Amino acid sequence: MAEDARVCGAAFLHDDGCGFYTLLVMSGPMRGTMWFDGRATCDRLNPLLNDARRPASFAEWYLDWLAREEPPTSPEHRRAAHRSGQAWTDAPIWYRWFDS
Numbered sequence: 161m162a163e164d165a166r167v168c169g170a171a172f173l174h175d176d177g178c179g180f181y182t183l184l185v186m187s188g189p190m191r192g193t194m195w196f197d198g199r200a201t202c203d204r205l206n207p208l209l210n211d212a213r214r215p216a217s218f219a220e221w222y223l224d225w226l227a228r229e230e231p232p233t234s235p236e237h238r239r240a241a242h243r244s245g246q247a248w249t250d251a252p253i254w255y256r257w258f259d260s
Contacts, residue, residue: 166199166205167183167197167205169185169186169187169188169191170183170184170185170186170195171183171184171186173194178201179198179199179200179201180196180197180198180200180201181196181197181198182194182195182196182197182208182221183195183196183197184218190207190215192217192218193207193208193215193216193217193218194207194208194215194216194217194218194220194221194253195207195208195215196208208221208253209253210253216253220253221253224252224253225252225253228252
């Protein structure tokens with residue numbers, strides 16, 4: 161019962177595999193923010209963080225996901241992304257749940 165209270169008011173949004181989930185908080189003071197739910201394997205329930213290290217909003221999470229899932233559209237864009245390291249170096253929002 162106490163376990164249910166930790167996620168009351170949150171909606172399951174994505175199964176990340178290995179018992180990890182992404183939640184959208186739907187009510188309360190954190191309404192509209194995205195959370196990492198790793199309670200099944202590591203007992204962690206943390207907000208996903210934006211670039212300012214604040215809890216990421218649904219819009220930030222979605223736009224970040226879309227930018228990373230949508231491949232560069234032209235050979236020039238792909239080469240530019242590869243040269244700048246933007247293709248793989250900065251962590252996506254859904255990896256930013258660690259304390260440090």
